[in-house]
Amino acid sequence: MGYLKLCLCFVILFRQTQARNAKPDDPDERDEDQITIGWQVGYEKWQRQCEKYELPATQQEAAISTRIANGELAQKDMFPYQAGLILQLGQGKYRQCGGSLITLQFVLTAAHCLIDSTRAKIYLGSNQYANATDAQNVFQVERQNFNVYPGYLGFGGYNDLALLRLPRPATPTSSIQTIPLARPFMQQSLLEGQLVTTLGWGALGDNLNVTKEQELEEDLLHYVTVRVLEQQLCLCYFLPGLVSSKRHICSDGRGGRGGCQGDSGGPLVYRWHNVSYLIGLTTFGSAKGCELGAPTVYTRVTAYLDWIVSKTNMES
Structure with a gap:
């Protein structure tokens, strides 16, 4: 079972538990009933809309x-806006992600890349991943320069974007462009x-x-x-x-x-x-x-x- 499916099941069970424990005249119980009914109606609508596609059950998942x-191997300078990210986590662990240089001082990436990260190392102008010798610019970005979209839930793919502010502007070359x-x-x-x-x-x-x-x-x-x-x-x-x-x-x-x-x-x-x-x-x-x-x-x-x-x- 995927991580998001576990999260979804947890939310449903939590709401059902709240409903069972609420007092009969509690307005929260009525709200909970409306949430449960709304989710069920939405799920049934999703089922009806998806029937025509006849997708196998194994594909309808978290x-x-x-x-x-x-894919194909990229040539030098083919994608000069591509950024390679190494995110430092706790206990000596690291996470690999990509990003896009949208201004000379900002890289746009996914919010879930930054969760539990303390700092990021960003490589620009290279076709090799995280290669300081091949890269034309290398930056270290501290956590205070992470800007996660405020509507991101902390997991999953909803509102999944974030900005990294570089400590100084990147140097534009044929291999580094926004x-x-x-x-x-x-x-x-x-x-x-x-x-x-x-x-x-x-x-x-x-x-x-x-x-x-x-x-x-x-x-x-x-x-x-x-x-x-x-x-x-x-x-x-x-x-x-x-x-x-x-x-x-x-x-x-x-x-x-x-x-x-x-x-x-x-x-x-x-x-x-x-x-x-x-x-x-x-x-x-x-x-x-x-x-x-x-x-x-x-x-x-x-x-x-x-x-x-x-x-x-x-x-x-």
Whole structure:
């Protein structure tokens, strides 16, 4: 059972326990009844809407945070806005994530990357992951310069974005460039079915028996081109409430192509009029694996433009 499914079950059980323990005339009990009824109605509506897709039960499940599966090797300077992140946790542990340089002093990434992190090391201008020799700029960012979106719950993929403020501006070169944020009109109606690109470092598939040669290849930046998936179909792949039509965008996972474990926070990019725009941040995928055909889910940048602009002093 996935982590989010456990969280969801805990919330439901907690609410049911509260309802049982409440006094008969307690207004909290009436509120709890309304919550329970509302959740049940929402679940039944989700079931009706998803019947037409006839998805196997194994695909309708919880999700986990997510590297690039079945992608291609990136060439030098191909994605100069890509940032490699190492997050330092407690007890000598570390977490791998990606990010996007949106101004010379701010990197946009997933909020769940920063949970329980005390500091971050950020590498810019390199196709090799966390390679100080190959990178053109390396920064250490302390916790006080983490800015997690205030609506993030602390787990899962809802409102899953955060900003890292670099201690000084990055030096622009052919290997270090910022990426423009999605324009407000880049909504689902425009993007659905369009080719987009997602990228990152890490696992190239679900094979647990990785050879030395594959380990070396995983340290190199990979990308994959996929299509934006119909939103309702994406909602039906996961438990109700995990995917939001307004706040998420999904890529079609057919052919086992998309994000995989370790790609969290990395960019989803749409090319429009020969300019690349950041339209999403990798947030989660299927708990069963990266190569089973399930979608990859991204935080939709257009839903958070006002917040990002206000926190970075970017021109809107």
